[in-house]
Amino acid sequence: MQLQYCFETMNKSCEKNNWSNTIRIPMYVFMASTILATMVGNLAVIISIAHFKQLHTPTNYLILSMATVDFLLGCLVMPYSMVRSVENCWYFGExxxxxxTGTDIMLSTASIFHLSFISVDRYYAVCDPLRYKERINLYTVLTMIIASWVLPAIFAFGMIFLELNIKGSEEYFYNEVSCVGGCFVFFSETxxxxxxxxxxxxxxxxxxxIYGKIYIIARRQARSIKDSANQIQIHIDLDGNQQVYRSRERKAxxxxxxxxxxxxxxxxxxxFSTATGPFVNYVIPPIVIDAFVWVGxxxxxxxxxxxxxxxxxFRRALKMxxxxxxxxxxxxxxxxxYE
Structure with a gap:
């Protein structure tokens, strides 16, 4: 089969994938379905938490912010990645x-930053419930959200626009990787x-x-509640609300x-491939790296x-x-x- 290039009239143009329509069409269908499901699902979370006043809690504000990250990834990043993955070409300019690339790295990093702060929120809710509202207040949550957006943005765009991602491997990148019509997520060893x-x-x-610690504390609380229930049945009636609260927090x-x-x-x-690839002379095929990106x-x-x-x-809010x-x-x- 004759080789095709992204830009036939330009020197050192990237090679275009020569896949048949029996491969390309299912790929487009799968990726477009993933994009649509990502946008619709996260938009439902955003609307639910933003609309219903009962859901205006510190944990849910973090979930709202994370759903916004995922929604933006679906509408701003994934459609262009889809074209790049199927065609192996980038038609949108350097x-x-x-x-x-910067937005991709930023939003991916922001997701785990949100999850890190959510784990801290859950730690205080389960392990120190008496001081939870004092420690995790609106100001604290806003600080977490701002940090989850700003720090990844500085890191991602700073690295890409200053070309720190290829520092130390410039010769290899420009000789072996870079080509006209390509847009590659490349990292040097450092x-x-x-x-x-x-x-x-x-x-x-x-x-x-943190979640290991939460699990240990939650198990300890469950045993404590069970022992108390076995010893003094009246205690369950007097302290039922607290037990329900703890049960709900453990479930969360x-x-x-x-x-x-x-x-x-x-x-x-x-x-794992990003961290190890540069040390094994980039033996992992680009198509495999691209597949890993879509799994992410x-x-x-x-x-x-x-x-x-x-x-x-969420099920009730979604139905409404x-x-x-x-x-x-x-x-x-x-x-x-109900509380």
């Missing part, structure tokens, strides 16, 4: 390539380690430790722990599904959105769950 540690490994390790921690687990599973292949994108698709599976309030009940007068005061 400057926009840098903007796209930048690959720094990016993987900052965006994935360090915050991921911190989250695992379990749910958000599941979300964290999905994130780690989805993004592990990409970040699926995390943003799965998050709303986790909410729908675990949270009754689908049937247009949110447009009714005073629908924002609807009780979606």
């Amino acid at each position: 400057i926009f390539c840098k903007i796209h 930048s690959g380690i720094v990016a993987s540690m900052l965006s994935f490994f360090v915050p991921g390790f911190v989250m695992i430790c 921690a379990k749910t958000l722990g599941t979300i964290m687990g999905v994130f780690l599973i989805c993004w592990s292949p990409f970040f 994108y699926l995390n943003s698709t799965f998050n709303p599904m986790v909410y729908a599976f675990f949270y009754m309030w 959105i689908l049937f247009g009940k949110v447009f009714k007068f005073d629908s924002s005061r609807t009780i979606l769950y």
Whole structure:
């Protein structure tokens, strides 16, 4: 089969994928469906939390911000990545390539930053409930949200526009990787380690430790409640609200722990390959790296599904959105769950 190039009239043009329509069409269908599901699912989360006053809580503000990250990834990043993945060509210009790559890294990093702060929120809710409202107040949550957006933005755009991601491997990049009509997410040995540690490994390790601590405390509380119930039945009646509260907080921690687990599973292949690829002479084929990127994108698709599976309030809110009940007068005061 004759080779095709992204720009036939230009020297050193990237090679275009010569896949037949039997491969290209299913790829476009799968990726477009993923994009649509990501946008619709996260938009439903955004509308639910923004509309219903009962959902205006510190944890839900963090979830709202994270859903916004995932929604933006779906509408600003994934469509262009789809064309690049199927065609192996970039038709949108060199400057926009840098903007796209920076936005991609920023939003992916912002997701795990949000998850890190959510784990801190859950730690205080489960392990120190008496001081939870004092420690996790509106000011604290706003600080977490701002940090989750600003720090990844500075890191991502600074690295891409200053070309720190190729520093130390410039000769290899320009001779072996760079071509006209390409837009590659490339990391040198140093930048690959720094990016993987900052965006994935360090915050991921911190989250695992925090949720491990939450699990231990929650088990201890459950045993304590069970022992108290066995010894003094009246105690259950007098302290029922507190037990229900603890049970709800443990369930929330379990749910958000599941979300964290999905994130780690989805993004592990990409970040492991990013960290190790430069040290093994980039033997991992670009098509495999690209597949890892899309596995990572699926995390943003799965998050709303986790909410729908675990949270009754989200299922009720989603039903009201689908049937247009949110447009009714005073629908924002609807009780979606009982304390």
